[in-house]
Each structure stands twice: as C-alpha cells, then as structure tokens.
Amino acid sequence: MGTCCSCCRQGSEDYEEIKGSAKEEGEEAGGGGGGGGDVQKSDSVSAWDAEFLESKTSGWSFVTHCAVFAFPSGKLRAARPSGFTPNQTGVNDIIAALQGDSAGLEERSVALGGQTPVCTPGKIDDGKAIYCSSSTGEGGGCIAIRTNESLLVVFYNENADAAFTLTTEMAEYMVDNGR
16 A cells, blocks of 8 residues: 555555544544644544644644644544644634635634634635635745545645645545545
C-alpha cells in the first residue's frame, strides 16, 4: 500500500495501525490515548481523527492549526495544536457557505480564533471546498474541504502550494476511509 499520499512520510504500517484504532462510526474516544500531546483530546474527540491529524501534519512547519469537524453538525472531532478550540460561529459560517449560504463568511470572513488569522475567502468550490488567504497580508491562509461526513480545515503560514497538496490528499484519504 505504501503511503496514503505523495507528501506523507509515514509508512503503510502506521496507517494500518491508525485505521485499526478507528472507532466504529458514531463511537467516540475518551481523553488521553496515543498520538502525542499535540492533538486536542476531550470526551468528544474521535481517536481516528486525532491520530490522523497527528500523523499527517506533524513535521510540516507551514501547518499552524488544523481541525476535523462532523459535517453538517460542526461538532469538533479533533484539533491541532493541543488547546486549539475553534470558534463555533466560524465553523458554522464555513458549513453554511458549503451549503450555499455565504452571508456569515461575507460578514465575518473565516474566523476560528485560537491564534489563527482571520482569512478572506477567495473561492468556494461548489459546496466542496473553500480556499482563503490571510487578511493580514503576510501570506498564509486556510483551506476547508468537505469529505463524506466531515469538514477538514487546515491553516498554513506559508507555502500555499504544499498546503493545498497536503490538505487535498488528506481529504482524499478521509473519503477513501469513509470519513
């Protein structure tokens, strides 16, 4: 099987371990557990999503924050770094825009708090993705992609091409695994 994407440095054994630790749909993991202390852990966090974020984004210096939410409820499944608790209004604005109502994004842009930059939406890809640039003008931005039943959001501070590739391939892996 190799790796799940071209930019991943993890081998297939690691991903089989992550896949094997995934909970059945609807189950949730308690706090603690493996995957390092850099992933937000709580009673509502999915072990699969937490391990996935940890394995896919560790070591990429351009990724500053990332999160996985249930779609369309917006319930947080996992977030990095530890302590990053996205603003629910911002999450709801992204979900509404992906469902055709961009009023919240027009009013507030993408604003998830937790030391993430406010990002200006540049393109909404037909209910599938939102591509944004940082409104500070210092580079960086965020990408939000809807998968089967999740919303993946990745913030980056540089290297938009690599961030796009990483986020897109992460979303494809999630789709391939029923997420």
